[in-house]
Amino acid sequence: MPIEDFIPSQINWLAEFTIIGEAQAKGNSRRLVKRGNRTISIKGEKALSFVDAVKWQAPLLTPLPECDLIVAMEIFYVDLRHDLDGSLVLDALAGRCFKNDRQVKELHQYHALDRKNPRVVVKIAAKI
Numbered sequence: 001m002p003i004e005d006f007i008p009s010q011i012n013w014l015a016e017f018t019i020i021g022e023a024q025a026k027g028n029s030r031r032l033v034k035r036g037n038r039t040i041s042i043k044g045e046k047a048l049s050f051v052d053a054v055k056w057q058a059p060l061l062t063p064l065p066e067c068d069l070i071v072a073m074e075i076f077y078v079d080l081r082h083d084l085d086g087s088l089v090l091d092a093l094a095g096r097c098f099k100n101d102r103q104v105k106e107l108h109q110y111h112a113l114d115r116k117n118p119r120v121v122v123k124i125a126a127k128i
Helices: 045-057 087-093
Strands: 013-020 030-035 038-043 069-077 104-113 119-126
Touching (some): 045 087
Antiparallel strands (some): 013 119, 030 038
């Protein structure tokens, strides 16, 4: 079902766009690397690749909104095994569509299936 079936129609969206590519879960896409005497956790290759895709495909809003925001995401996965997790999308949008993901005060996420065309449909609105 599309986002429009769940979100009130009277919302004036600041931005609506689609990110092509398979969304990655923030928590499940980490790897351990050794730096000197320390072992640290960093984003895995798939997560880094997806963050790059978001930064290339998401619009640059100028000026960046400074208000509280509503974000709606419909995340299309290639299979049903993925956890619904849009946190990496929010992280990647910071600095492009808003200053900081802490501005997001209302978040709607929807899990969808499209085996041939994984993507994330994103809508951003000011929270009034």
